[in-house]
Amino acid sequence: MQRYSRIAIFLHWAIAALLAFQIAVGWALEDLGARGFMLFQMHKSIGMTILALTLARVAVRYWKPRPAPVEGGWQGALAKAVHAGLYLFMLGAPLTGWALVSTAKVKVPTLIFGLIPLPHLPLPMSANDPASAAHGLLAWVGIALFVLHVAGALRHHFLIRDGLLWRMIPGRSSVLLVALPASIALAFVLGRVILPAPAPKAAAAPTAPVAVEEEAPANVVEAVDNGAAPVEAENAVAIAEPVGPPPAWAVQPGGTIGFSVGNGGETISGGFSRWTAKIVMDPDHPDSADIRVEIDLASASVGDSYKDGMLAGDEFFDVAAHPGAVFTAKGAEKTGANSYRAAGTLTLKGVSKPQSIRFTLSGTGKARKVSGSATIARAPFGLGNGESGSGLDPKVAVNFGFSAKAE
Structure with a gap:
């Protein structure tokens, strides 16, 4: 069975692992307050990395020949729709996040991994609420598409047994067949593990007035x-x-x-x-x-x-x-x-x-x-x-x- 190119395979698994990490961290950022500042900066940096890798994946998609579809009918149409939705998610989530940062009331400078300054987009502040809503919606849409994509891959591998999953593995290695999907789960676990411990609850009121x-x-x-x-x-x-x-x-x-x-x-x-x-x-x-x-x-x-x-x-x-x-x-x-x-x-x-x-x-x-x-x-x-x-x-x-x- 024809495989995807090695660069396409690398981009596929790298983006998938980074998305899993983003989802794990993103769920908790709203409640971390000041303790989550460094994670916010990491979240932005990884988001921009996903955007760059996705653009590279789009370029590779038209540069390197892709394997032909293995299924037609409504199942094939659904698979194409899920793939298109995933590309929309991988591009739209970082872009709406960038817009959200650019239109915030207080402009917080962003350094990609502490090194590369990210300029703010020239957007009006009125775009902040729509950007926030779109960013949150895309996150949930992305999770749903992620689940559908994984379910489809498992269906082909274990029910239809057509070897479809091997197209995204660099060589017919059972070790890589287990290790690459496991890397996604590990990235999600890592995103949860690095979250700060819950802050102790402060007393409702101080001890004396001033x-x-x-x-x-x-x-x-x-x-x-x-x-x-x-x-x-x-x-x-x-x-x-x-x-x-x-x-x-x-x-x-x-x-x-x-x-x-x-x-x-x-x-x-x-x-x-x-x-x-x-x-x-x-x-x-x-x-x-x-x-x-x-x-x-x-x-x-x-x-x-x-x-x-x-x-x-x-x-x-x-x-x-x-x-x-x-x-x-x-x-x-x-x-x-x-x-x-x-x-x-x-x-x-x-x-x-x-x-x-x-x-x-x-x-x-x-x-x-x-x-x-x-x-x-x-x-x-x-x-x-x-x-x-x-x-x-x-x-x-x-x-x-x-x-x-x-x-």
Whole structure:
């Protein structure tokens, strides 16, 4: 029986193994957050490799003679349709992925295997949603076609026994007959094995409140309605006991610290899932305030694992070298019936700068609700000062909301 050319055989099995790996990894990328950044880069690199190999396979298809079809009728037509669909998948999945990366709100540079820069396609940002939908759909279509293709090959080999499978084996070797299909299964297993272990669940809320605003990140930032209740002036009641040490406050579960930044007419919003705060303050005597907020920068997320990986990189938070941000303030001043301003220091990426936050209190006695905001300039801290942040606004809005109880 006539075989495919050796180069066609190599391309067939190489592409099949890479596709199996992509499928195994792709299923998990959405849930990995920042931990999946390197896998995203690998996913893109392998996707572009599949695109290049598929183009080579198309060229070989017309350069080297192919074996004649062994089956006609509807079975032969189905086989041709599956082959055509597989080519569409092998070309369309990488191209839609490329379009998805090129139209993302935050442009993440792509280096193929860390070496070759991949330019972004000149597409409008409105193409992002269609590209995302097409990429996801093609993945499922590809899996279905993959299964049909394998089923067809097994049917010919074990039921019809016409030796069709030997056409894609370089030599009549039983070892290769087992090893080459096994390489596809191994590639899938490898894709699952290299996935990061599940991240431990973070506590629902930090341990003490602080805010971040025009000059420092802390737990007490303007309420951005992330679950924080609105603050009403008439509800703010000062804690009694003007004499004696100021009370310490413990942040209750459910608190939030969020951030947002403009990007070419759109807004990118996210937040931090892990942070702690220590607050000492008598609302009647705000000068007694002693605030310290610590934020785990690795917990930053904008709801997209691809962009989350970029946040953890050198151009933004540089988590590997600077895992946390700290805001501290000694003393605060009253600016309204139950509103305050605290001027302190924000330390981020090894840089310390003056930072102020504004916050309001509502509630009475030993139970209070806090909401606040801050505005942080990116440039002094080196946040997004590379190519990835070229379209971002120069200032980031920070907001927070939480409940606290006096200890």
